[in-house]
Every structure is written in C-alpha cells, then in structure tokens.
Amino acid sequence: MSTTQSERLRGLLEPLVSAADLDLEEIEVSRAGRRRMLRIIVDSDQGVELDACAELSRAISEKLDETDVMGEGEYVLEVSSPGADRPLTEHRHYVRAVGRLVKLQLHEGGELVARILTVDDEGLDLEVPGVKGRKPTAHRVAFTEIAKARVEIEFSRKDKKEEEA
Secondary structure (H helix, E strand, O other), X not given: OOHHHHHHHHHHXXXXXXXXXXXXXXXXXXXXXXXXXXXXXXXXXXXXXXXXXXXXXXXXXXXXXXXXXXXXXXXXXEEEOOOOOOEOOOHHHHHHOOOOEEEEEEOOOOEEEEEEEXXXXXXXXXXXXXXXXXXXXXXXXXXXXXXXEEEOOOOOOOOHHHHHO
C-alpha cells in the first residue's frame, strides 16, 4: 500500500473508529487473487465485540463508497480485533495486557517470560514465575530494553474472579 493511500485511508477512517470509542491499530491492503483485501484492525481497553466490528464495517463501507481512496477495482473489507498473540508495540498495548503473561525479547539478546503487574511511562513491573517450586520474583524492565513483546496464550490459568469465588 502506498504511503499516500495509507495516509488517506487513516485520515478517512480514524474519525469513524474514534466515534465508535475504538483505537485504529492497523490498516493493511493486500492482494487476494484478483481482488484486494482491506484489513482494518481495531481495539479498545475493554476489547472489541463482534457486533461493534460489524457496525463499524458497515460505516466504513459506506464511507469508502463515497470516496475514490480504494480506486476502481474490487476489494474485500475486513474489520476485526487484533489476535491474542499480536505484538505489543504501543504503551496502551502493555496497559491492556496487565495481568497477562508476556514474552519479551530484550535488546541485549535475552528473553524473559513474565506476568505484567503494572505499567508506567518508563516501563513494566513484572512477576517472573518460579521454576521447580521456587517462588515468583519481581523484575523491572524499561521500555528502552524491549526489542519485541508478545502476549503468551494461557489455557489453564484461572481468572482472579474464579479464584476469589
């Protein structure tokens, strides 16, 4: 996607996404056979429900039909939330991941798997799980130390509400 098209799409769609109380995370245009695929990724602090994606998809479709930003060819529009394993790249992504287990690739070459306890402007307070019966340990990582970060999927972890019941 050309920078100009990307900028035009962002400028056109950002107000619609914001009006739905969502964040515009990503715009991607790719080829799908003879058609193009326009993928819009949105998110919020509370997550995104399917109905919100469907409603936003209709609004975006109407807006795109009013303009020539996608050109004359056919395209498929997809509006969705980010996957559970999406990379954490923005401060708000880390805030939304508080309480979740993450895998951090550090600039110094190390790797760290830990649970995010708190997030501030400088970095993360983490809990590194204990190994072989040891207790978890606290760890602090500055954002400047992080090369890549991704949420780890946990299938067996109990939710705090379940533990309190």
